[in-house]
Structure formats: structure tokens, C-alpha cells
Amino acid sequence: MKTILVTGGAGFIGSNFVRHLYRKHADYRLIVVDSLTYAGNVQNCPDGAIPYQHLEKAIPRFITSCILKEPLTVHGDGSAKRDWIFVEEHCHALDCLLDVELDKIAGQVMNIGTGTDKSILEVAEAVLEVMKPNESRIQFIGDRPGQVFRHTCDASKMKRLLGCEPRLSFEEGLERTIRWYRENESWWRPQMWMRHIPIVTAKGKREMH
Ligand SMILES: NC(=O)c1ccc[n+]([C@@H]2O[C@H](COP(=O)([O-])OP(=O)(O)OC[C@H]3O[C@@H](n4cnc5c(N)ncnc54)[C@H](O)[C@@H]3O)[C@@H](O)[C@H]2O)c1
Numbered sequence: 231m232k233t234i235l236v237t238g239g240a241g242f243i244g245s246n247f248v249r250h251l252y253r254k255h256a257d258y259r260l261i262v263v264d265s266l267t268y269a270g271n272v273q274n275c276p277d278g279a280i281p282y283q284h285l286e287k288a289i290p291r292f293i294t295s296c297i298l299k300e301p302l303t304v305h306g307d308g309s310a311k312r313d314w315i316f317v318e319e320h321c322h323a324l325d326c327l328l329d330v331e332l333d334k335i336a337g338q339v340m341n342i343g344t345g346t347d348k349s350i351l352e353v354a355e356a357v358l359e360v361m362k363p364n365e366s367r368i369q370f371i372g373d374r375p376g377q378v379f380r381h382t383c384d385a386s387k388m389k390r391l392l393g394c395e396p397r398l399s400f401e402e403g404l405e406r407t408i409r410w411y412r413e414n415e416s417w418w419r420p421q422m423w424m425r426h427i428p429i430v431t432a433k434g435k436r437e438m439h
Pocket of ligand 1 (some may be wrong): 237238239240241242243244263264265266267
């Protein structure tokens with residue numbers, strides 16, 4: 231019997247990984263360690279569907295803004311880019327990692343991602359395209375202090391060593407995520423306070439982002 235210790239297992243990625251392992255490997259013994267900070271939530275752990283991501287993050291915020299008939303607030307000009315990977319794909323890659331012979335990966339550092347990036351503005355537009363809200367529009371607000379212009383990764387090593395690459399397209403992952411937020415309002419409504427965080431700008435102005 232394999233025993234897997236998942237640290238941060240009550241958080242977004244950790245709880246998705248615990249559920250993934252529980253569904254795929256009923257014979258594994260799973261041990262979760264989590265200090266239950268503001269981010270950890272034991273309600274994330276029972277078996278369920280997917281996302282459970284903090285509402286302050288771009289995709290959950292855009293989706294919930296459409297449902298709440300609010301503007302989709304985009305920081306700066308929205309050109310900052312990220313490598314967006316659907317959480318279940320991330321869990322699949324971690325699972326592949328557990329299956330590979332140790333000799334192949336010992337001492338290695340591996341990027342898990344899609345290897346492609348999309349700007350925040352493109353993501354906001356993609357959410358609007360799927361959800362087609364009547365009331366919500368994109369609204370540009372001040373940039374985040376320390377905004378990173380581009381976060382992406384070279385996923386070729388993951389493919390080479392694990393034989394693993396994302397199976398879902400960005401659009402498919404987004405549609406599943408939107409469906410999840412539409413069907414799980416009872417999970418996210420009590421966490422609405424997390425949708426915006428206070429930022430103090432370089433000029434000392436306090437803004438909600
Ligand atoms: N979510 C993303 O899109 C994303 C992207 C890139 C990197 N990451 C990184 O991946 C990791 C997990 O991300 P996430 O979105 O699941 O975060 P999360 O905040 O949802 O979960 C983190 C979990 O770790 C727990 N925790 C914090 N400190 C701990 C400690 N000392 N001991 C035990 N548990 C502790 C928290 O209570 C929480 O449950 C983080 O390091 C994050 O920076 C996340």
C-alpha cells in the first residue's frame with residue numbers, strides 16, 4: 231500500500247489533489263497536513279467536483295463577477311500573461327510523478343504547466359464569451375504593485391520524463407470551471423469577502439483589488 235503525505239491538503243491545489251488520489255487510487259493511504267490558515271478549509275476535502283479556488287484569483291473573480299452582475303476588473307492594461315493550467319490537469323501531472331521510477335526523477339526540478347500563456351485580458355474576454363452576461367463588462371483598474379509581466383513555463387521536461395501533458399484545452403477547462411462556479415454557489419457565496427484584497431499603492435493610496 232502506498233502512503234502519500236499531502237502538505238497544504240486543505241487548500242486549493244492540495245484538496246483537489248487529495249480528491250484526485252482518492253478517486254483514482256482507492257488503495258492509497260492519504261495523510262493530510264494543513265495548518266488551516268485563512269486559505270485552508272476542511273470543507274474542501276470531502277469528495278466533490280473541481281475548482282474551490284480563492285475568489286480573489288482572476289478566473290474565479292471574473293466568473294463570480296458575471297454571476298453577480300458586476301464589472302470584470304482587470305489590473306493595468308490586462309497584458310500580464312500567465313500559464314493557465316486546469317487544476318485537475320495539475321493533479322494528473324503530480325499523480326504521474328508518483329508513478330515514475332525514482333531514478334528517472336531524483337534530484338530533478340520539474341515545471342508543471344501547459345507551456346503556453348494567455349493574457350489576463352484574453353482570459354476576461356474568454357469568460358465573457360462563454361457566460362455572455364447582459365450586465366457585466368470589462369473595467370480597467372490600477373495595476374497591482376509588483377505585477378509580474380509574464381509567468382510561463384517550459385513544460386517539455388514534464389512531457390519527456392513523465393510522458394504527461396495536459397489533455398484538456400484552455401477552453402474546455404474554462405467551461406468546466408464556469409459550470410462548477412454556477413453549480414456551487416453555496417460554496418463560494420460565504421467566501422465573498424475574499425474576492426477583493428486591500429492594496430496600498432506606491433503613492434500611499436488604498437485601493438481594493
Ligand atoms: N493556485 C495557483 O494558481 C498557484 C499558482 C502558482 C503557484 N501556486 C503555489 O502552489 C501552492 C498551493 O497553492 P494553492 O492555490 O493551493 O494555495 P492555498 O492557499 O489554497 O493552499 C495552501 C494551503 O497550505 C496550508 N498551509 C500554509 N502554511 C502551512 C504550513 N506551514 N503547514 C501546513 N499547511 C500550511 C494552508 O492552510 C492552505 O490550506 C502555493 O505555494 C502557491 O503559491 C499556486
